[in-house]
Amino acid sequence: MLQKRIDDHAPPTREAMREAEDIFYKHLKRVGLKHTDQRDAILHTFLETRDHLSTDELFRMVRKKDAKIGFTTVYRTLKLLAECGLASEVAFHDGVTRYEHQFNRRSHHHMVCTECNASVEFFSPEAGKLSEDIARRFRFDAARHTFQIYGICEDCRKTSKKPV
Amino acid sequence: MLQKRIDDHAPPTREAMREAEDIFYKHLKRVGLKHTDQRDAILHTFLETRDHLSTDELFRMVRKKDAKIGFTTVYRTLKLLAECGLASEVAFHDGVTRYEHQFNRRSHHHMVCTECNASVEFFSPEAGKLSEDIARRFRFDAARHTFQIYGICEDCRKTSKKPV
DNA sequence: GGTATAATTGAAAATGAATTTCAATTTCAA
DNA sequence: TTGAAATTGAAATTCATTTTCAATTATACC
Numbered sequence: 001m002l003q004k005r006i007d008d009h010a011p012p013t014r015e016a017m018r019e020a021e022d023i024f025y026k027h028l029k030r031v032g033l034k035h036t037d038q039r040d041a042i043l044h045t046f047l048e049t050r051d052h053l054s055t056d057e058l059f060r061m062v063r064k065k066d067a068k069i070g071f072t073t074v075y076r077t078l079k080l081l082a083e084c085g086l087a088s089e090v091a092f093h094d095g096v097t098r099y100e101h102q103f104n105r106r107s108h109h110h111m112v113c114t115e116c117n118a119s120v121e122f123f124s125p126e127a128g129k130l131s132e133d134i135a136r137r138f139r140f141d142a143a144r145h146t147f148q149i150y151g152i153c154e155d156c157r158k159t160s161k162k163p164v
Numbered sequence: 165m166l167q168k169r170i171d172d173h174a175p176p177t178r179e180a181m182r183e184a185e186d187i188f189y190k191h192l193k194r195v196g197l198k199h200t201d202q203r204d205a206i207l208h209t210f211l212e213t214r215d216h217l218s219t220d221e222l223f224r225m226v227r228k229k230d231a232k233i234g235f236t237t238v239y240r241t242l243k244l245l246a247e248c249g250l251a252s253e254v255a256f257h258d259g260v261t262r263y264e265h266q267f268n269r270r271s272h273h274h275m276v277c278t279e280c281n282a283s284v285e286f287f288s289p290e291a292g293k294l295s296e297d298i299a300r301r302f303r304f305d306a307a308r309h310t311f312q313i314y315g316i317c318e319d320c321r322k323t324s325k326k327p328v
Numbered sequence: 329g330g331t332a333t334a335a336t337t338g339a340a341a342a343t344g345a346a347t348t349t350c351a352a353t354t355t356c357a358a
Numbered sequence: 359t360t361g362a363a364a365t366t367g368a369a370a371t372t373c374a375t376t377t378t379c380a381a382t383t384a385t386a387c388c
Contacts, residue, residue, distance in 0.1 A: 034355050034364055055346080070367035075346075091255035095375075096345070111304050122298055130290055131313050138284060140275050142315040149295050151306035198335055198384050219375080234338035239375075259346070260374070 012047050020047055020086055027084035038069050042077040043086075052090050052098035052110075052119065088144055092119065102144075109147040115156035176211045184211055184250055191248035202233050206241040207250075216254050216262035216283065252308055256283065266308075273311040279320035 012020070024043055025035055045062045046053075053061075059074040078099055081087035087099045092112050109127055111120045127147045135142035176184070188207055189199055209226045210217075217225075223238040242263055245251035251263045256276050273291060275284045291311045299306035 032364085036355075036365065038366075068367090072347090072367055072369095073365080076365090089257050091257060093253050093255060093261070097257070111298070111302060111306075113304075114307065120302060120304075122302065124294060124298065126290070126294055127311070130288060130294070130311075134275070134286055134288065135313055135315060138275060138286065139318040140277075140284075140313065140315045141317075141321055142275075142313050143278065144315075145311070145313040147291070147294075147309070147311050149299055149304065149306050149309040151299060151304045151308075153305075154303040157305055196335085200336065200384075202337075232338090236338055236376090237336080240336090 017044065017047060023084055023086060024081065027080070031083075033080070038066075038073050039077050039080070041066050041069060042074055043081065046078070046081065046087065046099075047101055049101065052092070052100045054096045054098050058099070085143070090146065092117070092148075093150075109149075111149045111151065111153075113153035113156055114150050115152050118153055118155075120153070181208065181211060187248055187250060188245065191244070195247075197244070202230075202237050203241050203244070205230050205233060206238055207245065210242070210245065210251065210263075211265055213265065216256075216264045218260045218262050222263070249307070254310065256281070256312075257314075273313075275313045275315065275317075277317035277320055278314050279316050282317055282319075284317070 021040075021043065024039070028035060028039075042058070042062055045065060046058060049058070049061065055075045055078055056071070058078065059069075059071045062069050062074055078087060081101075082089060082099065086101060088102050090098045090100055090110065092098065092110075094117060108121045108123045111122060113119070124147065127145065131142055131145040134140075185204075185207065188203070192199060192203075206222070206226055209229060210222060213222070213225065219239050219242055220235070222242065223233075223235045226233050226238055242251060245265075246253060246263065250265060252266050254262045254264055254274065256262065256274075258281060272285045272287050275286060277283070288311065291309065295306055295309040298304075
Protein backbone atom coordinates (compact mmCIF):
# COMPACT_ATOMS: atom_id res chain seq x y z
CA MET A 1 0.00 0.00 0.00
CA LEU A 2 1.24 3.37 -1.00
CA GLN A 3 2.09 5.70 1.81
CA LYS A 4 3.09 9.28 1.41
CA ARG A 5 4.54 11.62 3.91
CA ILE A 6 4.41 15.35 3.91
CA ASP A 7 7.44 15.93 6.05
CA ASP A 8 10.77 14.25 6.34
CA HIS A 9 11.09 12.16 9.37
CA ALA A 10 14.63 11.67 10.59
CA PRO A 11 15.49 8.37 12.25
CA PRO A 12 15.59 8.71 16.03
CA THR A 13 18.85 9.91 17.55
CA ARG A 14 20.58 7.81 20.18
CA GLU A 15 19.36 10.39 22.64
CA ALA A 16 15.76 9.95 21.57
CA MET A 17 16.08 6.18 21.75
CA ARG A 18 17.31 6.37 25.29
CA GLU A 19 14.50 8.68 26.23
CA ALA A 20 11.95 6.30 24.78
CA GLU A 21 13.52 3.36 26.57
CA ASP A 22 13.29 5.32 29.74
CA ILE A 23 9.59 5.94 29.26
CA PHE A 24 9.01 2.31 28.37
CA TYR A 25 10.93 0.78 31.25
CA LYS A 26 9.52 3.16 33.80
CA HIS A 27 6.13 2.07 32.62
CA LEU A 28 7.06 -1.60 32.92
CA LYS A 29 8.34 -1.07 36.44
CA ARG A 30 5.19 0.80 37.37
CA VAL A 31 2.95 -2.07 36.37
CA GLY A 32 5.31 -4.75 37.72
CA LEU A 33 6.64 -6.13 34.46
CA LYS A 34 10.13 -7.08 33.50
CA HIS A 35 12.86 -5.86 31.22
CA THR A 36 13.63 -8.35 28.47
CA ASP A 37 15.73 -8.49 25.36
CA GLN A 38 12.71 -9.12 23.22
CA ARG A 39 10.95 -6.01 24.44
CA ASP A 40 14.10 -4.04 23.81
CA ALA A 41 14.43 -5.28 20.27
CA ILE A 42 10.79 -4.61 19.52
CA LEU A 43 10.91 -1.10 20.92
CA HIS A 44 13.99 -0.29 18.87
CA THR A 45 12.61 -1.68 15.67
CA PHE A 46 9.36 0.12 16.21
CA LEU A 47 10.99 3.49 16.78
CA GLU A 48 12.92 3.17 13.56
CA THR A 49 9.77 2.78 11.54
CA ARG A 50 7.72 5.37 9.82
CA ASP A 51 4.14 5.25 8.73
CA HIS A 52 1.58 2.92 10.16
CA LEU A 53 2.43 -0.65 10.93
CA SER A 54 0.20 -3.59 11.57
CA THR A 55 1.33 -6.05 14.21
CA ASP A 56 2.26 -8.45 11.48
CA GLU A 57 4.33 -5.90 9.61
CA LEU A 58 6.27 -5.04 12.73
CA PHE A 59 6.68 -8.72 13.45
CA ARG A 60 8.31 -9.23 10.06
CA MET A 61 10.70 -6.38 10.67
CA VAL A 62 11.61 -7.61 14.12
CA ARG A 63 12.17 -11.09 12.81
CA LYS A 64 14.89 -9.81 10.51
CA LYS A 65 16.86 -8.71 13.55
CA ASP A 66 16.12 -11.69 15.70
CA ALA A 67 14.39 -14.65 14.13
CA LYS A 68 13.52 -16.15 17.47
CA ILE A 69 11.09 -13.44 18.50
CA GLY A 70 7.50 -14.55 18.05
CA PHE A 71 4.43 -12.82 16.77
CA THR A 72 2.72 -13.01 20.13
CA THR A 73 5.49 -11.11 21.84
CA VAL A 74 5.36 -8.37 19.24
CA TYR A 75 1.61 -8.21 19.64
CA ARG A 76 1.86 -7.91 23.41
CA THR A 77 4.69 -5.41 23.33
CA LEU A 78 2.79 -3.20 20.97
CA LYS A 79 -0.03 -3.11 23.48
CA LEU A 80 2.43 -2.11 26.18
CA LEU A 81 3.84 0.62 24.00
CA ALA A 82 0.37 1.92 23.41
CA GLU A 83 -0.31 1.87 27.14
CA CYS A 84 2.57 4.18 27.91
CA GLY A 85 1.87 6.47 25.00
CA LEU A 86 4.84 5.57 22.82
CA ALA A 87 2.55 4.05 20.23
CA SER A 88 -0.97 4.76 19.24
CA GLU A 89 -3.54 2.87 17.31
CA VAL A 90 -4.78 4.15 14.00
CA ALA A 91 -7.87 2.66 12.39
CA PHE A 92 -8.23 2.96 8.64
CA HIS A 93 -11.43 0.91 8.44
CA ASP A 94 -9.85 -1.89 6.48
CA GLY A 95 -9.99 -4.46 9.23
CA VAL A 96 -6.40 -4.18 10.41
CA THR A 97 -5.22 -2.28 13.44
CA ARG A 98 -2.14 -0.23 12.82
CA TYR A 99 0.22 1.48 15.16
CA GLU A 100 2.42 4.45 14.75
CA HIS A 101 4.95 5.75 17.18
CA GLN A 102 4.26 8.95 18.92
CA PHE A 103 7.74 9.62 20.13
CA ASN A 104 9.11 13.01 19.27
CA ARG A 105 6.59 13.61 16.58
CA ARG A 106 4.36 16.52 16.11
CA SER A 107 0.79 15.49 16.41
CA HIS A 108 -0.46 14.66 12.96
CA HIS A 109 -3.42 13.22 11.19
CA HIS A 110 -4.42 11.23 8.15
CA MET A 111 -6.15 11.48 4.89
CA VAL A 112 -7.12 8.08 3.58
CA CYS A 113 -8.10 7.40 0.01
CA THR A 114 -11.01 4.99 0.02
CA GLU A 115 -10.13 3.98 -3.52
CA CYS A 116 -6.49 2.90 -3.28
CA ASN A 117 -6.09 2.93 0.51
CA ALA A 118 -3.15 5.29 0.30
CA SER A 119 -2.76 7.43 3.35
CA VAL A 120 -1.28 10.85 3.56
CA GLU A 121 -0.27 12.43 6.81
CA PHE A 122 -0.83 16.04 7.52
CA PHE A 123 -0.30 18.34 10.42
CA SER A 124 -2.85 20.49 12.05
CA PRO A 125 -2.10 22.23 15.31
CA GLU A 126 -5.69 23.41 15.17
CA ALA A 127 -6.90 19.88 15.68
CA GLY A 128 -4.87 19.61 18.85
CA LYS A 129 -6.29 22.84 20.16
CA LEU A 130 -9.78 21.69 19.28
CA SER A 131 -9.21 18.49 21.19
CA GLU A 132 -8.06 20.35 24.28
CA ASP A 133 -10.93 22.77 24.21
CA ILE A 134 -13.54 20.11 23.86
CA ALA A 135 -12.05 17.85 26.52
CA ARG A 136 -12.00 20.74 28.95
CA ARG A 137 -15.59 21.53 28.21
CA PHE A 138 -16.71 17.99 29.00
CA ARG A 139 -14.28 17.41 31.87
CA PHE A 140 -12.59 14.69 29.91
CA ASP A 141 -9.00 13.76 30.59
CA ALA A 142 -7.90 13.60 26.96
CA ALA A 143 -4.93 11.39 26.24
CA ARG A 144 -4.90 11.54 22.48
CA HIS A 145 -7.08 12.16 19.51
CA THR A 146 -7.42 11.08 15.94
CA PHE A 147 -8.52 13.11 12.99
CA GLN A 148 -9.02 11.36 9.72
CA ILE A 149 -10.35 12.50 6.41
CA TYR A 150 -11.71 9.95 3.97
CA GLY A 151 -12.09 10.63 0.32
CA ILE A 152 -10.62 10.11 -3.10
CA CYS A 153 -7.09 11.21 -3.84
CA GLU A 154 -6.11 13.14 -6.92
CA ASP A 155 -4.53 10.15 -8.66
CA CYS A 156 -7.59 7.97 -8.28
CA ARG A 157 -9.84 10.74 -9.48
CA LYS A 158 -7.78 10.93 -12.64
CA THR A 159 -7.64 7.21 -13.33
CA SER A 160 -11.31 6.63 -12.57
CA LYS A 161 -12.15 9.01 -15.39
CA LYS A 162 -11.15 6.25 -17.75
CA PRO A 163 -14.00 4.05 -18.91
CA VAL A 164 -14.59 1.07 -16.65
CA MET B 165 -22.13 -0.04 27.04
CA LEU B 166 -23.06 3.38 28.24
CA GLN B 167 -23.69 5.93 25.55
CA LYS B 168 -24.41 9.54 26.19
CA ARG B 169 -25.70 12.14 23.87
CA ILE B 170 -25.30 15.85 24.08
CA ASP B 171 -28.24 16.76 21.94
CA ASP B 172 -31.69 15.39 21.59
CA HIS B 173 -32.19 13.47 18.45
CA ALA B 174 -35.75 13.34 17.23
CA PRO B 175 -36.88 10.22 15.39
CA PRO B 176 -36.98 10.79 11.64
CA THR B 177 -40.11 12.33 10.19
CA ARG B 178 -42.02 10.55 7.47
CA GLU B 179 -40.63 13.16 5.16
CA ALA B 180 -37.06 12.37 6.17
CA MET B 181 -37.67 8.67 5.78
CA ARG B 182 -38.89 9.16 2.27
CA GLU B 183 -35.92 11.29 1.43
CA ALA B 184 -33.57 8.63 2.74
CA GLU B 185 -35.38 5.93 0.79
CA ASP B 186 -34.99 8.04 -2.27
CA ILE B 187 -31.25 8.34 -1.78
CA PHE B 188 -30.96 4.63 -1.11
CA TYR B 189 -33.01 3.42 -4.04
CA LYS B 190 -31.41 5.82 -6.46
CA HIS B 191 -28.10 4.39 -5.36
CA LEU B 192 -29.33 0.84 -5.87
CA LYS B 193 -30.55 1.66 -9.32
CA ARG B 194 -27.30 3.32 -10.19
CA VAL B 195 -25.29 0.23 -9.36
CA GLY B 196 -27.84 -2.17 -10.83
CA LEU B 197 -29.29 -3.64 -7.65
CA LYS B 198 -32.85 -4.36 -6.71
CA HIS B 199 -35.45 -3.02 -4.35
CA THR B 200 -36.40 -5.60 -1.74
CA ASP B 201 -38.52 -5.75 1.39
CA GLN B 202 -35.53 -6.74 3.46
CA ARG B 203 -33.55 -3.72 2.39
CA ASP B 204 -36.52 -1.54 3.16
CA ALA B 205 -36.93 -2.94 6.63
CA ILE B 206 -33.24 -2.60 7.39
CA LEU B 207 -33.10 0.98 6.17
CA HIS B 208 -36.09 1.92 8.31
CA THR B 209 -34.81 0.25 11.41
CA PHE B 210 -31.43 1.81 10.94
CA LEU B 211 -32.80 5.32 10.58
CA GLU B 212 -34.75 4.98 13.79
CA THR B 213 -31.64 4.21 15.76
CA ARG B 214 -29.37 6.53 17.63
CA ASP B 215 -25.82 6.08 18.69
CA HIS B 216 -23.45 3.63 17.10
CA LEU B 217 -24.57 0.20 16.13
CA SER B 218 -22.58 -2.87 15.31
CA THR B 219 -23.91 -5.07 12.53
CA ASP B 220 -25.00 -7.55 15.14
CA GLU B 221 -26.86 -4.95 17.17
CA LEU B 222 -28.74 -3.76 14.11
CA PHE B 223 -29.46 -7.36 13.16
CA ARG B 224 -31.09 -7.95 16.55
CA MET B 225 -33.26 -4.88 16.12
CA VAL B 226 -34.26 -5.84 12.61
CA ARG B 227 -35.09 -9.33 13.75
CA LYS B 228 -37.70 -7.99 16.13
CA LYS B 229 -39.59 -6.55 13.17
CA ASP B 230 -39.09 -9.45 10.83
CA ALA B 231 -37.60 -12.62 12.22
CA LYS B 232 -36.84 -14.00 8.78
CA ILE B 233 -34.20 -11.43 7.89
CA GLY B 234 -30.73 -12.87 8.25
CA PHE B 235 -27.54 -11.44 9.59
CA THR B 236 -25.85 -11.55 6.22
CA THR B 237 -28.49 -9.36 4.66
CA VAL B 238 -28.13 -6.80 7.40
CA TYR B 239 -24.40 -6.91 6.96
CA ARG B 240 -24.63 -6.36 3.24
CA THR B 241 -27.26 -3.67 3.47
CA LEU B 242 -25.18 -1.75 5.96
CA LYS B 243 -22.37 -1.73 3.43
CA LEU B 244 -24.73 -0.39 0.81
CA LEU B 245 -25.93 2.32 3.16
CA ALA B 246 -22.36 3.30 3.80
CA GLU B 247 -21.70 3.40 0.06
CA CYS B 248 -24.37 5.97 -0.56
CA GLY B 249 -23.48 8.03 2.47
CA LEU B 250 -26.52 7.26 4.59
CA ALA B 251 -24.34 5.43 7.10
CA SER B 252 -20.79 5.81 8.11
CA GLU B 253 -18.36 3.64 9.95
CA VAL B 254 -17.03 4.63 13.31
CA ALA B 255 -14.05 2.84 14.81
CA PHE B 256 -13.67 2.84 18.57
CA HIS B 257 -10.67 0.56 18.64
CA ASP B 258 -12.44 -2.23 20.41
CA GLY B 259 -12.51 -4.67 17.54
CA VAL B 260 -16.06 -4.03 16.39
CA THR B 261 -17.07 -1.86 13.48
CA ARG B 262 -19.98 0.37 14.24
CA TYR B 263 -22.21 2.40 12.00
CA GLU B 264 -24.17 5.52 12.60
CA HIS B 265 -26.61 7.12 10.28
CA GLN B 266 -25.66 10.36 8.68
CA PHE B 267 -29.04 11.35 7.51
CA ASN B 268 -30.16 14.79 8.60
CA ARG B 269 -27.56 15.02 11.27
CA ARG B 270 -25.08 17.71 11.88
CA SER B 271 -21.58 16.41 11.53
CA HIS B 272 -20.45 15.32 14.96
CA HIS B 273 -17.63 13.59 16.67
CA HIS B 274 -16.81 11.38 19.58
CA MET B 275 -15.05 11.28 22.85
CA VAL B 276 -14.37 7.74 23.95
CA CYS B 277 -13.45 6.77 27.48
CA THR B 278 -10.73 4.15 27.32
CA GLU B 279 -11.69 2.99 30.79
CA CYS B 280 -15.40 2.23 30.49
CA ASN B 281 -15.80 2.52 26.70
CA ALA B 282 -18.54 5.07 27.08
CA SER B 283 -18.76 7.42 24.16
CA VAL B 284 -19.98 10.96 24.13
CA GLU B 285 -20.84 12.77 20.98
CA PHE B 286 -20.00 16.37 20.50
CA PHE B 287 -20.32 18.89 17.74
CA SER B 288 -17.61 20.92 16.24
CA PRO B 289 -18.18 22.92 13.11
CA GLU B 290 -14.51 23.82 13.32
CA ALA B 291 -13.58 20.23 12.59
CA GLY B 292 -15.63 20.31 9.43
CA LYS B 293 -13.97 23.49 8.31
CA LEU B 294 -10.59 22.03 9.09
CA SER B 295 -11.40 19.00 7.00
CA GLU B 296 -12.41 21.12 4.03
CA ASP B 297 -9.36 23.33 4.24
CA ILE B 298 -6.97 20.44 4.40
CA ALA B 299 -8.63 18.48 1.64
CA ARG B 300 -8.46 21.50 -0.62
CA ARG B 301 -4.81 21.98 0.15
CA PHE B 302 -3.97 18.41 -0.86
CA ARG B 303 -6.45 18.18 -3.73
CA PHE B 304 -8.34 15.50 -1.94
CA ASP B 305 -11.98 14.89 -2.66
CA ALA B 306 -13.09 14.61 0.95
CA ALA B 307 -16.21 12.60 1.55
CA ARG B 308 -16.24 12.52 5.32
CA HIS B 309 -14.04 12.79 8.32
CA THR B 310 -13.78 11.46 11.83
CA PHE B 311 -12.52 13.21 14.88
CA GLN B 312 -12.18 11.22 18.03
CA ILE B 313 -10.77 12.07 21.40
CA TYR B 314 -9.65 9.25 23.66
CA GLY B 315 -9.21 9.68 27.36
CA ILE B 316 -10.75 9.08 30.75
CA CYS B 317 -14.16 10.41 31.54
CA GLU B 318 -15.01 12.24 34.75
CA ASP B 319 -16.83 9.29 36.30
CA CYS B 320 -13.94 6.90 35.77
CA ARG B 321 -11.49 9.42 37.15
CA LYS B 322 -13.54 9.56 40.33
CA THR B 323 -14.00 5.84 40.77
CA SER B 324 -10.40 5.02 39.96
CA LYS B 325 -9.37 7.14 42.92
CA LYS B 326 -10.66 4.32 45.10
CA PRO B 327 -8.04 1.76 46.11
CA VAL B 328 -7.74 -1.07 43.62
C1' DG C 329 -50.13 -11.86 -17.15
C1' DG C 330 -46.13 -14.88 -18.29
C1' DT C 331 -41.18 -15.69 -18.75
C1' DA C 332 -36.23 -15.30 -18.82
C1' DT C 333 -32.44 -13.28 -16.61
C1' DA C 334 -30.00 -11.61 -13.05
C1' DA C 335 -29.90 -10.23 -8.36
C1' DT C 336 -31.10 -11.60 -3.57
C1' DT C 337 -31.31 -14.17 0.39
C1' DG C 338 -29.70 -16.52 4.46
C1' DA C 339 -27.67 -20.60 6.50
C1' DA C 340 -23.48 -22.45 6.75
C1' DA C 341 -18.71 -22.47 5.95
C1' DA C 342 -14.47 -19.94 5.55
C1' DT C 343 -11.39 -16.39 6.64
C1' DG C 344 -8.20 -13.99 9.26
C1' DA C 345 -6.90 -10.67 12.79
C1' DA C 346 -6.78 -10.61 17.57
C1' DT C 347 -6.37 -13.01 21.79
C1' DT C 348 -5.61 -16.77 25.07
C1' DT C 349 -3.39 -20.96 26.72
C1' DC C 350 0.29 -23.39 28.65
C1' DA C 351 4.70 -25.58 29.43
C1' DA C 352 9.36 -24.26 29.24
C1' DT C 353 12.34 -20.41 30.07
C1' DT C 354 14.00 -16.14 31.95
C1' DT C 355 14.14 -12.16 35.09
C1' DC C 356 15.03 -10.12 39.42
C1' DA C 357 14.76 -9.22 44.32
C1' DA C 358 16.36 -11.02 48.40
C1' DT D 359 22.13 -18.61 44.34
C1' DT D 360 17.49 -19.31 44.68
C1' DG D 361 12.59 -19.11 44.41
C1' DA D 362 8.55 -16.65 43.05
C1' DA D 363 6.67 -14.40 39.41
C1' DA D 364 6.75 -12.81 34.81
C1' DT D 365 7.88 -13.98 29.95
C1' DT D 366 7.97 -16.32 25.81
C1' DG D 367 6.22 -18.32 21.58
C1' DA D 368 3.88 -22.05 19.22
C1' DA D 369 -0.42 -23.60 18.93
C1' DA D 370 -5.14 -23.33 19.80
C1' DT D 371 -9.09 -20.42 20.25
C1' DT D 372 -12.16 -16.76 19.62
C1' DC D 373 -15.04 -14.00 17.15
C1' DA D 374 -16.23 -10.34 13.80
C1' DT D 375 -16.31 -10.30 9.11
C1' DT D 376 -16.74 -12.12 4.62
C1' DT D 377 -17.71 -15.61 1.11
C1' DT D 378 -20.22 -19.51 -0.85
C1' DC D 379 -24.08 -21.58 -2.89
C1' DA D 380 -28.63 -23.40 -3.74
C1' DA D 381 -33.20 -21.79 -3.44
C1' DT D 382 -35.96 -17.70 -3.97
C1' DT D 383 -37.41 -13.27 -5.74
C1' DA D 384 -37.42 -8.84 -8.47
C1' DT D 385 -37.49 -6.71 -12.85
C1' DA D 386 -37.45 -5.95 -17.81
C1' DC D 387 -39.40 -7.55 -21.79
C1' DC D 388 -42.69 -9.64 -24.31
